[in-house]
Amino acid sequence: MMKLEGIMTALVTPLKQDGTVDEGALKALIEYQIAHKVNSLLLLGGTGEYTSMTMEERFRAVDITIKAVNKRVPLIVGVLEPGVGECLKFCKYCRQAGADAMLVLTPYYIMGTQDALVEFYCTMDREVDMPILIYNIPYRTNVNVLPDTVVRLTREMKNLVGIKECAAMSQAMELLVKVGDKINVLTGDEFSAVSLMAMGAKGAVMATANVVPDAWVKMYELVKAGEIKQAMDMSLDYFSLFKALFSENYISPLKYAMDKAGVPWGEAKLLPLLEAKDETKAWVDRELTRLGVI
Template identity: 40%
Template sequence: MKYQGIMTALVTPMDENGLVDKQGFANLIQDQLNNNIHSLLVLGGTGEYTALNMEQRKIAIDVAISEVNGKVPVVVGLLSPGLGDNIELGKYAKQAGADSVMAVTPFYVSPTKEGFIQYYEVLDKALDMPIILYNIPYKTGINMTNDVVEKIVGKIPNVVGMKVCSDNMGDVIELIQSVGDKISVLCGEDYRAVSSFITGAPGAITASSNLIPNVWVKIYDLVQQKEYDEAVELHKKFFPLMKALYREGNPGPLKAALNMIGLPVSSVSVPLLDPSLQVVEELKSKLDELIVPVR
C-alpha cells in the first residue's frame, strides 16, 4: 500500500469530561468523506493522543472504522514513547480494521541508530501490518536521520510510508530521492505541502484539512494536473488562516475554528488551553474573509 493525496490528521471531539464524543467524531468524519478526502489519521498529535487513556483511544478507533466503512484508508497513530502501549493499541487497530498504523520515533530515551532499527523491527514483528514512520524532532527531541530510514525501509517490507516534519527541505528531497520509489514520503507540515508535492512527495498529512478539506483536495488536484501556479496561489490564499490555526499551539485554535463553522468538537484538554480572545478574533476575521461555509 502506498499513500497519496491528502490525509487529514483528525481532531478528536470530546465531552466536558474529556471522553470521546462519538457523535461529534462521526459527524466530523462524515464531513471529511463528503469533501472527498483521500485518507484519515486517527489519534495523531492533532487528535490529542496523549490526552486520552487506552480505553478512549480504542473508542476513537472504533468510531472511525465504523463511520468510514471502508470508503477511504484509516491510519491509527501510535504516539507513546515505548513499545508496550504501541503494540497493544496497534493490535487493537489491526483487529478493528485499520489499514495502517503511524508509529512515532521512540523518545525520552536517546536511541542509537541501531536502536531505531530494532525498535521498528520489534513493532513490525508484533503487528505484521503496514507501518508509516513518523519523524517529528521538534516535538520528540529525537531525529531519525535519512540513513537510518533507508536501513529501516530496506529491512522491513511492512513500512509503507513516512510522515516527515522538517524545516529542512533539502532533507525531504534527499529522502524522496532515496526511498520515494519504495514508500510514500508524506509531508507533515501544512505550510510546506505544495513545495513538497512539486518536489515529488505523493501526499501530505495535514491538520487544517479538518477545517478546509475541499481546499486541500483542490490544491492536490491542481498539482496532479501540473497547474502549479494555481496550486501555489490557492495555498497562499489560505495560508494566513493556516498560520492562525497554529498561533497558540495545535489543536486549540483549530478546534475553535471548527466550532465556529458548525462542526462542534469541544475544546482541548490540559495542558493545552483554549485560544486567547485575540486569536479567536483573528480566526473569525480569516474565516469571514475567506467565506469558509458552515457545512
C-alpha cells in the same frame, strides 16, 4: 505496496468534558471529511489529542471510527507512545479491530541512536505485522529519523509503507531522492506541503484539513494536474489562516476555527492545553471571513 496519495486529514478527536469520546460528533466529522473527498483519514495523531486520552478511550475511538469509515477510505491510526510496550499493545488492538495501517511515532524521552530506531521499527514490523508508517516530528520529540536510516528500514521492514515527515524541508527533499520511489513520503507541514507535493511527495497529512478540506483537496488536484503556479498561489492565499491556527498550541485555535465554520467536533478537552487567546480568535475570524469559510 499500499498507496497513500493525496490529502490525509489528521482528525481532531471530539471529546466531552469528562474525557470520553463524543461518538455522535466523531461520526459526523468522519462523514464531513469523506463528503469533502479527502483521500484518507488519520485517527489519534497529535491533532487527535492521543496524549490527553486514556487507553480505553483510544480503543473506543478506534472502534467507532473503523465502523463509521467502513473501508470507504484508508484509515491510519496514530500511536504516540514513548516506548515499546504500550505501542505494541495499541498496534495489536488496532490490527485486530481492522485499521488499515499504523502511524508509529519515534520513541521519545529515552532517545535512542539511529541503530536503536532501526531496531524499534523492525520490532514493530515483526510483532504487529501490518502496514506501518514512520512518524518523524523532531521539533516535538527531539528524535530525528535520518534519511539514510529510512533507507535501511525500507530494506529491513516488510511492512513499511510510508513516512509522515515533519522535519526540515531539505530533509524531506532528501527523502524524496532516496526513497520516494519505494514508500509513500507524506509531508506533515502545511507551509511546505504544496512545494513538496510538486517535488514528488505522494501527499500531505494536514491538521487544517479539519476546517478547510476543500482547499487542500483542490491544492493537491492542481499539483497533480501540473498547475503548480495556481497551487502555489492558493497556498499563499491560505498562509495567514494557517499561520493563525499555528500561532499558539494549534489544537485550540483549530477547534475554535471548526466551531466557527460549523464543522462538527463536539466539546473541548483542553488540558494540558489552554483556550485560544482572544487575539488569536480574532485573527482566525478575519481569515475565515476573508477566505469565505464563514
